[in-house]
Amino acid sequence: MSKSKFTRRGLLKTGALGGAGLAMPTIFTGAVWADAHSGFTNAPQGDTVTLGFNVPQTGPYADEGADELRAYELAVEHLNGGGDGGMIPTFSSQTLDGTGILGKRVEYVTGDTQTKSDAARASARSMIEKDGAVMITGGSSSGVAVAVQALCQEAGIIFMAGLTHSNDTTGKDRKANGFRHFFNSYMSGAALAPVLANAYGTDRKAYHLTADYNWGYTTEEAITASTEAMGWETVNAVKTPLTQTDFSSYIAPVLQSGADVLVLNHYGGNMVNSLTNAVQFGLRDAQANGKNFEIVVPLYSRLMARGAGANVKGIFGSTNWHWSLTDAGSQAFVRSFGTKYGFPPSQAAHTCYVQTLLYADAVNRAGSFNPCAVAEALEGFEFDGLGNGPTLYRAEDHQCFKDVLVVKGKENPENEFDLLEIVEITPVDQVTYAPDHPQFGGAEASLGTCNPGA
Amino acid sequence: MDAIILQILNGLDKGSAYALIALGLTLIFGTLGVVNFAHGALFMIGAFCAVTLQRLxxxxxxxxxxxxxxxxxxxxxxxxxxxxxxxxxxxxxxxxSWSVPLAILFSIPIMIVVGVAMERGLIKHFYKRPHADQILVTFGLAIVLQEVIKYYFGANPIPTPAPEAFTGSFDFGALIGMDPYTIIYPYWRLVYFAFAMIIIAGVFAFLQFTTFGMVVRAGMADRETVGLLGINIDKRFTIMFAIAACVAGLAGVMYAPINAPNYHMGMDFLVLSFVVVVVGGMGSLPGAVAAGFLLGILESFASMAAVIDILPGINQIIIYLVAIIILLTRPRGLMGRKGVMEE
Known part of the structure; x- marks a missing residue:
């Protein structure tokens, strides 16, 4: 190993490199120039623009992250005029024409969130400061989304959230620079409760098992509130550690509690394991209070359903989007994604693809990459053709309002992807709430003001 | 009453897994004097043997x-x-459908090869090094193994069901005259418990009643003297490492239907298994087994809603709390012997 010492020769070399770096307006120094000339962070120079895709590439949600990354790559390809264009032709706003964003070719960098808030912030910061990313998007956990959203707010960057379902992302932790297309816990509760009351009756006693973190709390709160409004009673709600893998000691007492419904406020590996345990302990075959015992999973994903195998059959839940939807947008996306990768996209992939298109379109409509101009273009924006029917990006909290899908584990799947069937498409009116709803931080919650950085 | 019976039953299967892993750890520590942090990875590899056979x-x-x-x-x-x-x-x-039980046969040669390769290839070079070095290198090895598994099998859990005949559960409450649906227990967990007891009995019998076992026990007590008697104790200890690897691997194979295997299942069990070894007494095989079941059952009780209501968060710290209490009152653990790890 050589020892590092300052020598005359070394100093000259460093000086020469530094001089070359300063003379060239490369992507690395672009941020500096932009700060001086355009009044916002990382204004794109030259004929390219860089987007930052911050997804879990390692850790427990790595498979979900991989699917998100596939969707982002597909979106970039379509924005730059490649492939079959995916949802660009079906998107109601027709500003995207395959020439990138505002005529600039789209490039991207990726970061690994590891589903850890600090790692996610570090990778987002690196993409902003080193790579000059003008927009950050992605994530597969609400803890990460809230943390990265706050960072983007400080840095003066637009954050287009990926899969994040906690009320807080657009509730008490909402930010002027952050936008969420994905639905949330409240919407799951509002959509699920009537279907549950219809299927299982209004005289039910529910037992909740809840993942012990941000998303778990808001989901438990939302499902409890909406089912109690239907006449259900909540017998107990037990928090389970996020690192738990064997839930048997939590599942076993459920039958003795007098409950006849088990609600699993779990996601990812937690959900796969708790559901598997619940089925092993015979809850699906059991009788309680003279009724069949039932299980509910508020947030479903196909990737999770695959992990849980046959255990998901007949179990109700909600989802943001499903590949079996037959509208033109969904079909175009499934065809495009399926042809390129050989399997249908997940809901995580869908929301990430849509967020990228929505950002690109907002920049085109605003005529600027300035985050404040982009935010203004997204606020109150109504669109269609992206797979969820008519959708509104509400100005007050930057949350998308659209129909919610209530799904059920399919009894007789026709192929390995055919795991969930859509039971009901809950109309948007039924899941809409006031921006100052108590579950969303009440009257105190505020977006703050848009930060262009620089 | 029914809740207590249920949680005892519940603790048995987790306790079985702790006991099997801790047994292997103690065997390795007792024979080779190595603190093997890669032991959890062996448990995970066992579970993925079941996954692999199912795929094959x-x-x-x-x-x-x-x-x-x-x-x-x-x-x-x-x-x-x-x-x-x-x-x-x-x-x-x-x-x-019977791929998990068949994987027992499939996994034994694999675990022996993995165990011998691990001992001869890496751990051998660390016998004379301080325990801290051994912990670092085996922990590193565990991370490498788990990343390799993640690369090939992905990050999500892979469902590996038990044979059709064992997938259901039985009404234990009804058997002992209680109301139906008060105590439901899955068949496979009972199978797991029985399997663990057989393995544990097998290992003890092997050490107690065979000449090989006698030499190993003598070596554990005084390695130098056994070496002076002209016995190649190193070779025997390598074989013991392979046996410990097999025990962990088999524990993993049979655990696959209980919780779908994922790449970090080894780490989840490893830390707790170390606590089990320490509580049981370093180097004591019966101590490891007893402590495994004890802590498994206590963990089950601590996650009862009634207990959490009185002591919130107790479910997450119970094992460490009990470990502290036991070590304060019995510094060598439940069945620890004088002189082990005390130089």
Whole structure:
């Protein structure tokens, strides 16, 4: 190993490199120039623009992250005029024409969130400061989304959230620079409760098992509130550690509690394991209070359903989007994604693809990459053709309002992807709430003001 | 009463896994004097042996079914297992369904090879080094192994069901005269407990009643003297490492239907198993087994809603709390011997 010492020769070399770096307006120094000339962070120079895709590439949600990354790559390809264009032709706003964003070719960098808030912030910061990313998007956990959203707010960057379902992302932790297309816990509760009351009756006693973190709390709160409004009673709600893998000691007492419904406020590996345990302990075959015992999973994903195998059959839940939807947008996306990768996209992939298109379109409509101009273009924006029917990006909290899908584990799947069937498409009116709803931080919650950085 | 019986039953299967892993750890520590942090990875590799065998048995070729379509509207390609071509649909399904028990046979040679390779290839070079070095290198090895598994099998849990005959649960409460549906217990967990008892009994019998076991026990007590008697104790200790690897691997194979295997399951069990070893007493095999069951059952009790209501968060710290209490009152652990790890 050589020892590092300052020598005359070394100093000259460093000086020469530094001089070359300063003379060239490369992507690395672009941020500096932009700060001086355009009044916002990382204004794109030259004929390219860089987007930052911050997804879990390692850790427990790595498979979900991989699917998100596939969707982002597909979106970039379509924005730059490649492939079959995916949802660009079906998107109601027709500003995207395959020439990138505002005529600039789209490039991207990726970061690994590891589903850890600090790692996610570090990778987002690196993409902003080193790579000059003008927009950050992605994530597969609400803890990460809230943390990265706050960072983007400080840095003066637009954050287009990926899969994040906690009320807080657009509730008490909402930010002027952050936008969420994905639905949330409240919407799951509002959509699920009537279907549950219809299927299982209004005289039910529910037992909740809840993942012990941000998303778990808001989901438990939302499902409890909406089912109690239907006449259900909540017998107990037990928090389970996020690192738990064997839930048997939590599942076993459920039958003795007098409950006849088990609600699993779990996601990812937690959900796969708790559901598997619940089925092993015979809850699906059991009788309680003279009724069949039932299980509910508020947030479903196909990737999770695959992990849980046959255990998901007949179990109700909600989802943001499903590949079996037959509208033109969904079909175009499934065809495009399926042809390129050989399997249908997940809901995580869908929301990430849509967020990228929505950002690109907002920049085109605003005529600027300035985050404040982009935010203004997204606020109150109504669109269609992206797979969820008519959708509104509400100005007050930057949350998308659209129909919610209530799904059920399919009894007789026709192929390995055919795991969930859509039971009901809950109309948007039924899941809409006031921006100052108590579950969303009440009257105190505020977006703050848009930060262009620089 | 019924709640107590239920949580004891519940603690048995987790306790079985702790006991099996801790048994292996103690064997390695007692014979080789190595603190093996890669032992959890061996448990995980065992579970993935079950996954691999299930996949091997289900190896398929594509048959295009013109009558059905896939998600893109093209003719559906149906995967037909080769086994089905050879044995017929019914027999093939039965064999695939029994892949976890069959994986016991499949995993033994694999675990022996992995164990010997690990001991001869890496750990051997760390016998004379401080325990801190051993912990670092085996912990590093565990991370490498788990990343390799993640690379090939992905990050999500892979469902590996038990044979059809054992998938259900039985009404234990009704058996002992209680109301139906008060105590439900899955068959496979009972199988797991019985399996663990057989393995534990086997290891003890092996050490107690064979000449090989006698030499190993003598070596554990005084390695130098046994060496002076002209016995190649190193070779025997390598074999013991392989046996410990097998015990961990088999524990993993049979655990696969209880919780779908994922790449970090080894780490989840490893830390707790170390606590089990320390509580049981470093180097004491019966101590490891007893402490495994004790802590498994206590963990079950601590996660009862009634207990959490009184002491919130107790479910997450119970094991460490008990460990502290036991070590304060019995510094050598439950059955620790004087002189082990005390120089």
């Amino acid at each position: 048995l289900s190896l398929s070729h594509e048959v295009v079914d013109e009558t059905r379509t896939d998600f893109l509207g093209n003719p559906l390609k149906v995967e037909v297992p080769y086994l089905q071509d050879w044995l017929g649909a019914e027999t093939a399904a039965a064999v695939i």
